[in-house]
Amino acid sequence: MKKSNSFYQQLFAELPKHRIHFDYEMKSFSTFHVGGKADVLFLPKSISEIKNALAICRDNSIPFQVLGRGSNILISDRGIRGLTIYLGRNFTGVSHEGNYIRAQAGASLAAIAALAAKNNLTGLEFSAGIPGSVGGAVLMNASAYDSEIKNVVISSSYLSPQDEIITLNGAEHKFDYRTSVYQGLPAIILEADFALKEGKRLEIYDKIQDYQIKRRASQPIDEFSAGSAFKRPPENYASKLIADAGLKGYRAMNAGVSKKHAGFIINYGGASASDINRVFAHVKSVVETKFAINLQPEVKWIGDWPAEEIQWKYL
Numbered sequence: 001m002k003k004s005n006s007f008y009q010q011l012f013a014e015l016p017k018h019r020i021h022f023d024y025e026m027k028s029f030s031t032f033h034v035g036g037k038a039d040v041l042f043l044p045k046s047i048s049e050i051k052n053a054l055a056i057c058r059d060n061s062i063p064f065q066v067l068g069r070g071s072n073i074l075i076s077d078r079g080i081r082g083l084t085i086y087l088g089r090n091f092t093g094v095s096h097e098g099n100y101i102r103a104q105a106g107a108s109l110a111a112i113a114a115l116a117a118k119n120n121l122t123g124l125e126f127s128a129g130i131p132g133s134v135g136g137a138v139l140m141n142a143s144a145y146d147s148e149i150k151n152v153v154i155s156s157s158y159l160s161p162q163d164e165i166i167t168l169n170g171a172e173h174k175f176d177y178r179t180s181v182y183q184g185l186p187a188i189i190l191e192a193d194f195a196l197k198e199g200k201r202l203e204i205y206d207k208i209q210d211y212q213i214k215r216r217a218s219q220p221i222d223e224f225s226a227g228s229a230f231k232r233p234p235e236n237y238a239s240k241l242i243a244d245a246g247l248k249g250y251r252a253m254n255a256g257v258s259k260k261h262a263g264f265i266i267n268y269g270g271a272s273a274s275d276i277n278r279v280f281a282h283v284k285s286v287v288e289t290k291f292a293i294n295l296q297p298e299v300k301w302i303g304d305w306p307a308e309e310i311q312w313k314y315l
């Protein structure tokens with residue numbers, strides 16, 4: 001994109017300059033640690049800044065992409081066109097009143113779990129070790145161990161492309177395994193409200209620690225990954241199928257399947273997004289050939305992917 005056009009002029013005029021970055025390398029905004037440059041990266045601090053940014057995109061017919069904390073995405077080596085709105089840096093406010101927590105969409109799950117624990121509130125222990133944001137977790141209905149986002153979120157609000165702020169309550173979220181109504185909406189989730197129960201602080205901390213120990217023992221949490229690569233197929237486990245197909249520890253160049261947990265695809269350092277994409281394609285194809293089970297990725301492909309590279313996803 002040429003920097004002289006009216007899109008860039010409006011960005012400079014209407015948004016805080018120190019939070020706009022041009023041609024910005026996105027690797028460090030993704031837990032896979034891969035991906036090319038965003039044409040424009042914006043790190044908003046408030047709802048009004050997000051609204052302004054969206055209005056500028058609308059006026060100039062520029063696409064936008066929203067990211068939470070980048071822990072469930074594979075950004076193309078060719079980068080992301082248009083405006084990338086990353087919420088996990090500055091849009092992270094959290095507050096607490098009685099048994100309720102309100103969090104802006106970019107707040108980390110670790111932060112809300114910590115706030116809950118500090119205030120003797122139970123219900124968010126499961127989320128403490130998930131490296132995502134509140135918005136990403138609501139969109140994905142993130143879950144772990146004994147619970148899921150569905151059990152604790154009572155309402156959320158989002159910004160529609162028409163500039164309306166809309167609130168959803170309870171069942172309106174249509175939470176299901178790794179999905180919610182947001183996966184079908186062109187929406188920016190702004191915040192969510194969590195209803196928790198009174199508990200005992202030490203028991204809450206113990207539970208969080210227990211889950212962390214289990215996670216560390218079973219998952220490669222110090223490697224670059226996006227967590228579970230594939231969704232759980234009906235009545236089965238992706239990691240079991242991948243291991244049974246002989247792919248645990250499979251490696252192609254600097255990407256591969258974790259030796260510790262076959263459900264995780266890893267960037268061992270220096271892999272490209274295309275290298276990782278090829279590992280996904282290989283795993284899906286081998287599992288399909290061996291077990292006639294069609295694995296579906298849990299991770300989201302973001303940015304400018306050549307259609308031929310990602311055709312395998314639709315097979």
Ligand SMILES: Cc1cc2nc3c(=O)[nH]c(=O)nc-3n(C[C@H](O)[C@H](O)[C@H](O)COP(=O)(O)OP(=O)(O)OC[C@H]3O[C@@H](n4cnc5c(N)ncnc54)[C@H](O)[C@@H]3O)c2cc1C
Nearest residue numbers: 068069070071072132133135136137142143144189226227
């Ligand atoms: C080591 C590791 C362990 C993990 N363990 C778990 C686990 O136990 N359970 C689990 O469920 N997941 C797990 N994950 C996956 C991931 O953390 C979750 O899916 C998380 O909810 C993603 O949140 P995020 O903010 O990082 O989303 P991102 O990766 O930033 O985005 C994911 C998708 O959500 C969209 N999105 C994000 N924020 C918004 C918003 N505000 N409005 C609209 N759309 C938005 C993005 O456009 C994208 O399509 C793990 C990941 C890693 C790296």
